Amino acid sequence: MTRKRQTSAPNTSITIKMTYPDTLYASMCALTPATGPLTATIKADICVIGAGLAGLTTALEAQRRGLEVVVLEAERVGWGASGRNAGIVSAGFSLGASQLLDAVGEQDAWTLHGLSATGAQYVRRQIERLKIPKTFHGEGFYRVSRRDCADEMQTDVERCGRKLGYELNYCERQQIQEILRTERYHQGIFDPNAFHIEPLSYALGLAKAFAALGGVILEQTKAKAIEKRENTWRVVTPEGAVDAGNVVLCTSAYDLSVYRPVTKAILPVATYVVAAKPASALLDTAIQTEAAVADTRLAGDYFRRLPGGRLVWGGRISTSRTAPFRIGERMLDDCYNIFMQLGDLKASHSWYGLMGYARHKMPLIGEVEPRLWYATAFGGHGLNTTAMAGHLIAGAISEGDDRYKLFESFKLKRAGGPFRRAITQGAYWAMQARDKISEIT
Numbered sequence: 001m002t003r004k005r006q007t008s009a010p011n012t013s014i015t016i017k018m019t020y021p022d023t024l025y026a027s028m029c030a031l032t033p034a035t036g037p038l039t040a041t042i043k044a045d046i047c048v049i050g051a052g053l054a055g056l057t058t059a060l061e062a063q064r065r066g067l068e069v070v071v072l073e074a075e076r077v078g079w080g081a082s083g084r085n086a087g088i089v090s091a092g093f094s095l096g097a098s099q100l101l102d103a104v105g106e107q108d109a110w111t112l113h114g115l116s117a118t119g120a121q122y123v124r125r126q127i128e129r130l131k132i133p134k135t136f137h138g139e140g141f142y143r144v145s146r147r148d149c150a151d152e153m154q155t156d157v158e159r160c161g162r163k164l165g166y167e168l169n170y171c172e173r174q175q176i177q178e179i180l181r182t183e184r185y186h187q188g189i190f191d192p193n194a195f196h197i198e199p200l201s202y203a204l205g206l207a208k209a210f211a212a213l214g215g216v217i218l219e220q221t222k223a224k225a226i227e228k229r230e231n232t233w234r235v236v237t238p239e240g241a242v243d244a245g246n247v248v249l250c251t252s253a254y255d256l257s258v259y260r261p262v263t264k265a266i267l268p269v270a271t272y273v274v275a276a277k278p279a280s281a282l283l284d285t286a287i288q289t290e291a292a293v294a295d296t297r298l299a300g301d302y303f304r305r306l307p308g309g310r311l312v313w314g315g316r317i318s319t320s321r322t323a324p325f326r327i328g329e330r331m332l333d334d335c336y337n338i339f340m341q342l343g344d345l346k347a348s349h350s351w352y353g354l355m356g357y358a359r360h361k362m363p364l365i366g367e368v369e370p371r372l373w374y375a376t377a378f379g380g381h382g383l384n385t386t387a388m389a390g391h392l393i394a395g396a397i398s399e400g401d402d403r404y405k406l407f408e409s410f411k412l413k414r415a416g417g418p419f420r421r422a423i424t425q426g427a428y429w430a431m432q433a434r435d436k437i438s439e440i441t
């Protein structure tokens with residue numbers, strides 16, 4: 001049964017008018033004035049469209065390899081999902097490990113999973129190498145179950161080690177309840193290599209490193225169209241254009257019109273986050289781990305404690321492009337439904353973000369026409385996979401690295417056309433129903 005907290009006042013956070021959404025992360029970062037817009041026709045070796053983590057990693061890695069890169073961003077660096085997410089960095093994809101094995105077989109699944117793990121390590125290394133301050137938040141990640149499924153979890157751990165070469169630790173119910181003081185969780189799987197970060201600060205750190213190498217980022221510059229020229233591509237913007245040898249499309253779910261052969265394959269899915277005001281002592285009564293946590297339901301909760309005593313709690317999905325009324329309170333109700341001790345938590349910020357999903361739940365990475373690339377649809381597992389994709393695309397363009405072809409079997413399938421919102425919403429309701437049934441049975 002769903003429990004409701006006693007609430008007094010609505011979320012009283014003051015909405016600061018700024019170009020970033022009013023997230024906890026934006027309130028903690030030193031934000032600089034926007035660059036752009038582009039008002040001329042300029043040339044580059046590569047034009048990257050979208051300054052989320054996919055675009056930024058591609059741009060930084062290509063610039064590091066000596067190419068001249070221009071990034072166009074409709075809003076601000078990290079304005080999309082990349083600067084609003086829950087910050088949990090772990091190996092794997094939105095498509096689960098078992099489904100990946102079923103989809104591509106053991107050999108390719110081993111390689112793909114290995115690449116995804118390298119993406120997670122890349123994030124850790126960049127934070128250290130670039131000395132991005134106040135970004136690393138904690139080690140480890142628990143996936144916990146809301147139903148009794150010891151055998152299933154042990155099999156998953158064993159299969160992941162044996163078939164994907166990735167070691168995870170199985171945790172009995174008692175271990176889980178020692179760190180998460182609730183009856184709602186049963187067993188868990190711990191990933192000791194995972195960690196969690198402040199994602200906007202990470203995105204801004206990559207952008208700064210890219211600019212320091214001579215890379216150009218033009219914010220407030222929306223790409224309107226991509227036109228083929230004789231030996232180049234022209235990216236047209238409202239007041240200018242970029243002529244580039246290569247174009248990389250990294251626009252995810254925020255604009256589905258810029259290049260239909262790719263964007264037709266993307267389902268935008270919203271998910272929601274609340275950040276609570278600092279309450280260390282209260283959190284100690286419920287959550288005794290610095291590791292991030294998510295439950296294993298198909299559209300489950302995810303949360304983590306931040307240094308300084310805040311809780312960031314996320315969950316739910318929908319097809320709406322706006323946050324529902326009093327979403328912060330609703331998310332705290334979800335938290336209270338698990339941890340009754342946390343009824344007095346107060347929201348400081350709440351927000352939503354859009355994830356781009358492909359129907360097969362794997363990233364879309366490849367070359368749609370000669371020298372026109374795409375790296376998108378990372379779903380809810382983008383922190384490691386955007387890093388992986390950026391590396392692969394930069395390597396493909398500069399050195400002919402063809403490992404991106406491993407993603408060829410995950411095609412640009414049309415994601416439902418005019419019915420895509422209804423399909424996504426229907427799928428979510430079906431998932432919720434399945435989750436509820438599995439908790440009862």
Ligand SMILES: Cc1cc2nc3c(=O)[nH]c(=O)nc-3n(C[C@H](O)[C@H](O)[C@H](O)COP(=O)(O)OP(=O)(O)OC[C@H]3O[C@@H](n4cnc5c(N)ncnc54)[C@H](O)[C@@H]3O)c2cc1C
Pocket residue numbers: 049050051052053054055072073074075076077078079080081082083084085086087088089090221222223224250251252253254255258271272273314352353354355356375376377378379380381382383384386
């Ligand atoms: C609330 C939330 C929680 C999440 N939690 C996690 C997590 O804990 N761990 C994890 O691994 N993943 C998580 N994710 C998923 C992850 O954030 C995304 O998969 C990842 O950030 C996608 O990066 P991206 O660069 O592809 O897209 P985005 O970050 O969305 O960037 C796309 C950018 O392109 C720009 N753009 C769009 N169209 C144009 C255009 N025409 N011209 C110029 N610019 C354009 C947009 O303004 C945007 O800045 C979460 C996502 C959300 C929303």
